[in-house]
Amino acid sequence: MGGPHIPEKMRDMLALYQSKRQSEPVSLDETSGRWQVFGYRDGVTVATDAKRFSNDLSAFIPDHEELKTFTKGNFQAMDDPRHRQMRSLVSQGFTPKFVQGLAPRIEQVATELLDRIRDQGRDRIDLVGDLAHPLPVTVIAEVMGLPVADRHLFRKWADALLVDNGVDALFSEEGVAAMAPSIREMNQYLLSHVREYRASDKAGLIRALVAAETDGRRLDDQEIVGFLALLLIAGHLTTSTMFTNAILCLDENPGAMKEIRADRGLIPDMLEEVLRYRSPLVWLDRRATEDVELGGKRIPEGSLVSVSLVSVGRDESEFKDPDTFDIHREQIRHLAFGMGIHFCLGAPLARMEVRIALNAMLDRYDDFRIPTDEPIVFHDPKDFNGTKYLPLDLVVR
Numbered sequence: 001m002g003g004p005h006i007p008e009k010m011r012d013m014l015a016l017y018q019s020k021r022q023s024e025p026v027s028l029d030e031t032s033g034r035w036q037v038f039g040y041r042d043g044v045t046v047a048t049d050a051k052r053f054s055n056d057l058s059a060f061i062p063d064h065e066e067l068k069t070f071t072k073g074n075f076q077a078m079d080d081p082r083h084r085q086m087r088s089l090v091s092q093g094f095t096p097k098f099v100q101g102l103a104p105r106i107e108q109v110a111t112e113l114l115d116r117i118r119d120q121g122r123d124r125i126d127l128v129g130d131l132a133h134p135l136p137v138t139v140i141a142e143v144m145g146l147p148v149a150d151r152h153l154f155r156k157w158a159d160a161l162l163v164d165n166g167v168d169a170l171f172s173e174e175g176v177a178a179m180a181p182s183i184r185e186m187n188q189y190l191l192s193h194v195r196e197y198r199a200s201d202k203a204g205l206i207r208a209l210v211a212a213e214t215d216g217r218r219l220d221d222q223e224i225v226g227f228l229a230l231l232l233i234a235g236h237l238t239t240s241t242m243f244t245n246a247i248l249c250l251d252e253n254p255g256a257m258k259e260i261r262a263d264r265g266l267i268p269d270m271l272e273e274v275l276r277y278r279s280p281l282v283w284l285d286r287r288a289t290e291d292v293e294l295g296g297k298r299i300p301e302g303s304l305v306s307v308s309l310v311s312v313g314r315d316e317s318e319f320k321d322p323d324t325f326d327i328h329r330e331q332i333r334h335l336a337f338g339m340g341i342h343f344c345l346g347a348p349l350a351r352m353e354v355r356i357a358l359n360a361m362l363d364r365y366d367d368f369r370i371p372t373d374e375p376i377v378f379h380d381p382k383d384f385n386g387t388k389y390l391p392l393d394l395v396v397r
């Protein structure tokens with residue numbers, strides 16, 4: 001199933017998914033009531049056929065005041081044409097040119113974080129807390145125009161919404177109740193910043209959204225808060241996990257590490273292979289808008305349908321030797337960023353941040369290895385595929 005840094009529970013999940021892909025690639029999970037999709041081709045169908053598979057999951061989510069305000073501008077949870085209108089307001093600001101222009105600042109932030117480790121004289125670090133998380137959270141805060149000093153709050157909220165309460169939290173009363181305090185806090189925080197921007201002439205993404213129009217009208221405060229919450233939550237935990245997952249893969253594959261040291265041009269392809277092999281997000285959810293035949297099953301209209309991003313990346317009918325981490329694969333068409341109209345808006349930014357962070361480490365250290373005398377702490381792999389704490393020993397040049 002792969003290298004030594006795969007926790008026991010994930011190993012069991014991978015074995016189960018492998019047998020599911022052979023015997024029942026689309027299957028109903030009786031406990032959760034969701035239809036699970038394990039094969040790559042079926043996964044592509046669910047992700048891209050927006051007519052039969054909707055992103056509006058409100059039918060499964062308990063009616064909760066907190067959630068209503070928070071989801072108003074969340075275009076990930078909308079279908080076209082509204083999704084397209086709302087997404088275009090942000091995507092205009094996220095052009096390749098804009099993302100490219102962030103490179104020098106990202107390099108600077110990475111350098112400052114590595115300098116801090118040097119100044120503290122440490123040669124063992126927690127890669128998550130020392131670099132992988134502070135880098136993207138600083139970048140997304142600056143892009144949005146929020147105070148970087150509040151980054152501990154952003155991490156707390158992302159943890160509460162994405163990992164701490166389980167991947168199904170949004171679909172149960174108890175889960176939503178557990179998330180509600182964080183949602184309320186984030187909502188109030190973002191609302192106060194939107195109001196501040198309305199009253200000032202400070203530049204930035206929030207300012208652009210305050211001035212933006214859709215349907216011939218300005219966005220209201222709650223819509224802007226929904227936009228910001230989406231970017232804030234989607235924009236850092238996933239990216240830091242992509243980075244730490246890359247380090248897990250390289251540590252398991254010293255040959256690949258040697259190759260990228262010798263030829264940095266291999267890094268972009270290597271990172272796509274990391275996303276195939278260790279997708280940070282574990283499920284991609286949709287609602288069937290009609291009865292659908294898929295993988296030999298009939299999925300009834302109104303069902304919750306979830307693509308296992310972990311399983312589709314290991315589909316042997318799509319990828320040769322899927323359990324082998326191979327940085328020389330041709331055209332890695334993974335689903336870790338989704339596919340189709342909801343394809344991840346932040347993918348170019350995430351790829352660039354991780355590439356820059358990895359290059360900064362290769363420049364500065366002769367070697368970095370995961371120690372054997374301190375355990376890695378993983379998230380529960382049924383919720384999120386990454387580490388909470390990743391010890392790393394540094395060999396300084």
Ligand code: HEM
Nearest residue numbers: 075076234235238239242336337338341342344345346350
């Ligand atoms: C959408 C994953 C980084 C913002 C998505 C989707 C996936 C994903 C799977 C598709 C959701 C769907 O089809 O329903 C990831 C991963 C990342 C990452 C693995 C890092 C490695 C980012 C960053 C940002 C971001 C850095 C913000 C700057 C978004 C937004 C959407 C999205 C706004 C919704 C797009 C839409 O519905 O049209 N992401 N993401 N993501 N992502 Fe990312």
